[in-house]
Amino acid sequence: MTHTLRSRVVAVAMTALAAGLYVTPASAWEPTRNVEFIVPAGTGGGADQMARMIQGIVTKHNLMKQSVVVINKAGGAGGEGFLDIKNSKGNPNKLVITLSNLFTTPLATGIPFSWKEMTPVAMLALDEFVLWVNADSPYKTVAELVAAIKAAPPGKFKMGGTGSKQEDQIITVALEKATGTKFTYVPYKGGGEVAVQLVGKHVDMTVNNPIEGVAQWRAGKVRPLCVFDSKPLAGKAKIAGDLSWSSIPTCKSQGLDIEYLMLRGVFMPANVPKDAVDYYVELFKKVRATPEWAQLMADGAFNQSFMTGADYTKWVEGEEKRHRNLMKEAGFLATN
Amino acid sequence: MEAIGDLMSGFAVVLSWQNFVYMVIGIVLGVIIGVLPGLGGANGVAILLPLTFSMPPTSAIILLSCIYWGALFGGAITSILFNIPGEPWSVATTFDGHPMAQKGQAGEALTAAFTSSFVGALFAVIVITLAAPLVASFALQFGPAEKFSVFFLAFCSFVGMGKEPPTKTIAAMMLGFALAAVGTDTVTGQLRLTFGSTELLSGFDFLVAVIGLFGIGEILLTMEEGLSFKGKAARINAAVVWQTWKELPRYWMTSLRSCLIGCWMGITPAGATPASFMSYGIAKRASRRGDKFGTGEIEGVVAPETAAHAAGTSALLPMLSLGVPGSPTAAVLLGGLLIWGLQPGPLLFVEQKEFVWGLIASMYLGNIVGLIVVLTMVPFFAAILRVPFGIIAPIILVICAIGAYTVHNNTFDIIMMLVFGVAGYFLKKCNYPLAPLVLAIVLGDKAEESFRQSLLISQGGLGIFFSNGLVSTIMALGLVALFWPVLSNLYGRLLTPARPT
Amino acid sequence: MSDSPDGQSSGPRQHLVEVGVAAFMVLLGIIAIIGSLRVGTGWGAEGPKSGFFPFWIGLIVVGTSLYNMVRAYTHGSRKLFASWMQIAQVLKVVLPLTIYVGVIPWIGIYLASALLIAGFMRWIGRYGWLLTLAISIGLPVVTYFTFEMWFLVPLPKGPIEDMLGL
Structure with missing residues (x-):
């Protein structure tokens, strides 16, 4: 008994050391099985990449005794994954990473789940959105683009985006309202595909996340016009020529009063022990302290907000209300 | 030739004994993954990805890509032996591979499958080596309309060629389309045909349907006929490999055609599964022995396997140069690249030369090593057919159930597998063709999605499918393929009077 | 007739x-x-x-x-679809398989598979107990190690696995 206890303390101390952190007191709870990390989206998307990154970091730095297993449950706009969490009440070995579909899917499809049926663990980061056009297009600023859209017949300009009645289309509708124009929204399955469709000139613009567009930007194939945040992005490293993430102006400064950030957060099933939640909060703190995580945040120009506990719950609550309004205004609510 | 020089330095990077060991480990793991229907290449790559972070990226990607090759090789094994496709792209391999095994030619079928896979992959790697930038810009041409035309062509090249009554073929195919439509409609985000059931959210998965229709259905048919698999007479010796190899060069035309189809489908990226179906369909039309397809023709194994492997290999190119994964496995590899700090995209070929050419060199070596490994296992695999039915049947049932479960980690899929199994038994006994049904499940929702995306772009005009040279050509090819029986009949009639009788 | x-x-x-x-x-x-x-x-x-x-x-x-x-x-052909004997043969697989599928959510896939294999081998294949037990216990164990331990693919588990802490 003493022996196992001691080895556990030693193990925890070692993992903490490996992560380059101070030694935390041994948590009372530890996962007993492999931890299933549900991704309510397909392989290759932003959430999937982040989940697999976390899996890699946990393994590489030996942050947990059990393994993390990433499972994609993309069916029903992610509803499949959230329902799995909802139906796993009390199971402390399951996590889910969220996209905006945490809010949009139940509203748009009527699939019965809500974040209230889950336990919020932590906000890992917020994902930004950038308005992109093809680098060969003549539009250098938002004003030029908006003028061209207004001059063209309604629906002539095509916006490519991920999924239907989700974050990309919400922003599209907001853009239409702000500019008094009409686009044709073309839904695709994933952000990478959307970026390629823009490079191939099959669509005119996209609102991809920074990480989805950065490779094509560096290669000079696409051009960012503005970022949907209240302040410019943080990254100062040069990406394309002399430009860095921080050189992209905010949409607000360009006359488009639209702000949208997407939650990259983690939830657990309901009715799990408090100790388990604390354990995962500590785990994600360690993950966030690794150089790999810092690299991902810089590459993807993420907004590095971190929240847990009551703050996080309150934030999610506010965000749900906001999405309900946005979806209602856009006419995306399920009819039945 | 700058590419050749780059490739040679790539070989210099790859050729170390550690990397060679990684290759063999990767291939063997991949074959195991390919054999078990519950594990896809994506599983293997995903699980081992974290373990590879401590290696240099080149070694890690060699290990992982070899798992990918191994899985491509391995998918054919259960298709041929038990009529159970281990991977979606080996469905078309069952059509002639399993009848060959039933005739006692399991060894020949396996050898033909493995060799064809090798040829297809090698062809694709050569294309990547010589024409990577060109190929990448070709892939950019494919918008929704072009994608739809590719699905249309795949479909047209496969329908209307069975011996079954046409009304039954149409009914089976349409049933497949209806099943494909269940779940979330990607274009509007609406749920359809789910009738409020949360189990049906993600629709009917193709693998579950195939495991049921083919795997379980086959066992039920075997039970009815008495308790035995018909493959007992299989000659099992190493000479089988040589004898089959002597026969294979005869099908060079089929191989070449399948290579081209495979590369094209892999790059666009439509994927290995449609490639294998399309290649099989066209081979059947083009072959003089086309009417014997489905009864155990070796050409019917060569065509789909070559195309599937060519597609699987060339799918890595859009992943590297555009960042768009051509398959779930490629998607996981893509995640791996990001973790290693390598950013897929147009600049990868410029900035990470050593890595890219190391990978391409490993494709050559991995395939050669893979072929040797799997060919030495042929007699062993063929011997599995000697296990009595009373033992192997329940084991197959269990493996099928695991395979169905792992698709979505959902026990509901095991129930669906059973339903599809019973349906497969009745449909087969009533002379309904299963291949069009399966093809419709695979391509149905993708074809509909790209069709509707196209119409969004054209704002409702059907002219978009003939709006440029590329899409018009593919659509025209599709129409020719669709009406091929009529056309060839007409052509035949025109020629007949001229012939001396 | x-x-x-x-x-x-x-x-x-x-x-x-x-x-x-x-x-x-x-x-x-x-x-x-x-x-x-x-x-x-x-x-x-x-x-x-x-x-x-x-x-x-x-x-x-x-x-x-x-x-x-x-x-x-x-x-349509007036021939036999299948004789009652043949249908009974088919049902010998379909009925156990239905039960198998039905109990998986409750007792997990490992125990259910062991029972299915044992039943099939014993009553349809008529093998001896020794071989029957060896395969019906061996296969789920191999499956457990391959899927859960090696490839980290979780399969449905029941109360017995919970008891053993697997």
Whole structure:
């Protein structure tokens, strides 16, 4: 008994050391099985990449005794994954990473789940959105683009985006309202595909996340016009020529009063022990302290907000209300 | 030739004994993954990805890509032996591979499958080596309309060629389309045909349907006929490999055609599964022995396997140069690249030369090593057919159930597998063709999605499918393929009077 | 068409089974049509709506299946579909498999698989207990190590696994 206890303390101390952190007191709870990390989206998307990154970091730095297993449950706009969490009440070995579909899917499809049926663990980061056009297009600023859209017949300009009645289309509708124009929204399955469709000139613009567009930007194939945040992005490293993430102006400064950030957060099933939640909060703190995580945040120009506990719950609550309004205004609510 | 020089330095990077060991480990793991229907290449790559972070990226990607090759090789094994496709792209391999095994030619079928896979992959790697930038810009041409035309062509090249009554073929195919439509409609985000059931959210998965229709259905048919698999007479010796190899060069035309189809489908990226179906369909039309397809023709194994492997290999190119994964496995590899700090995209070929050419060199070596490994296992695999039915049947049932479960980690899929199994038994006994049904499940929702995306772009005009040279050509090819029986009949009639009788 | 008592030469006729299969497909087609009507079957300003394709597909399924049904009844083969003996053989797999599928959510896939293999080998294959037990216990154990330990793919588990802490 003493022996196992001691080895556990030693193990925890070692993992903490490996992560380059101070030694935390041994948590009372530890996962007993492999931890299933549900991704309510397909392989290759932003959430999937982040989940697999976390899996890699946990393994590489030996942050947990059990393994993390990433499972994609993309069916029903992610509803499949959230329902799995909802139906796993009390199971402390399951996590889910969220996209905006945490809010949009139940509203748009009527699939019965809500974040209230889950336990919020932590906000890992917020994902930004950038308005992109093809680098060969003549539009250098938002004003030029908006003028061209207004001059063209309604629906002539095509916006490519991920999924239907989700974050990309919400922003599209907001853009239409702000500019008094009409686009044709073309839904695709994933952000990478959307970026390629823009490079191939099959669509005119996209609102991809920074990480989805950065490779094509560096290669000079696409051009960012503005970022949907209240302040410019943080990254100062040069990406394309002399430009860095921080050189992209905010949409607000360009006359488009639209702000949208997407939650990259983690939830657990309901009715799990408090100790388990604390354990995962500590785990994600360690993950966030690794150089790999810092690299991902810089590459993807993420907004590095971190929240847990009551703050996080309150934030999610506010965000749900906001999405309900946005979806209602856009006419995306399920009819039945 | 700058590419050749780059490739040679790539070989210099790859050729170390550690990397060679990684290759063999990767291939063997991949074959195991390919054999078990519950594990896809994506599983293997995903699980081992974290373990590879401590290696240099080149070694890690060699290990992982070899798992990918191994899985491509391995998918054919259960298709041929038990009529159970281990991977979606080996469905078309069952059509002639399993009848060959039933005739006692399991060894020949396996050898033909493995060799064809090798040829297809090698062809694709050569294309990547010589024409990577060109190929990448070709892939950019494919918008929704072009994608739809590719699905249309795949479909047209496969329908209307069975011996079954046409009304039954149409009914089976349409049933497949209806099943494909269940779940979330990607274009509007609406749920359809789910009738409020949360189990049906993600629709009917193709693998579950195939495991049921083919795997379980086959066992039920075997039970009815008495308790035995018909493959007992299989000659099992190493000479089988040589004898089959002597026969294979005869099908060079089929191989070449399948290579081209495979590369094209892999790059666009439509994927290995449609490639294998399309290649099989066209081979059947083009072959003089086309009417014997489905009864155990070796050409019917060569065509789909070559195309599937060519597609699987060339799918890595859009992943590297555009960042768009051509398959779930490629998607996981893509995640791996990001973790290693390598950013897929147009600049990868410029900035990470050593890595890219190391990978391409490993494709050559991995395939050669893979072929040797799997060919030495042929007699062993063929011997599995000697296990009595009373033992192997329940084991197959269990493996099928695991395979169905792992698709979505959902026990509901095991129930669906059973339903599809019973349906497969009745449909087969009533002379309904299963291949069009399966093809419709695979391509149905993708074809509909790209069709509707196209119409969004054209704002409702059907002219978009003939709006440029590329899409018009593919659509025209599709129409020719669709009406091929009529056309060839007409052509035949025109020629007949001229012939001396 | 006299019923012979041995069940070897009697059984359902091919044409009747075909009528049944076609009728079932008509039913599936109707379900597809009803489901499509719920989501709209029109051709809107931006192309077809969600239900457009399933609706027409459903109609074609119903149409061709009705034709197949009539055709099978009038022109179908009067031969045996399968003898009662053969059907009993098929049911020997279908019934255990149904039970197997039914109990997996409750007792997990490992125990259920062991029982299925043991039952099949013992009563259908008529193997000795030793071989039966070796395979029926061995396979789930190998499966556990391959899937759960090696490839980290979780499979459904029941109370026994929970008890063992697996």
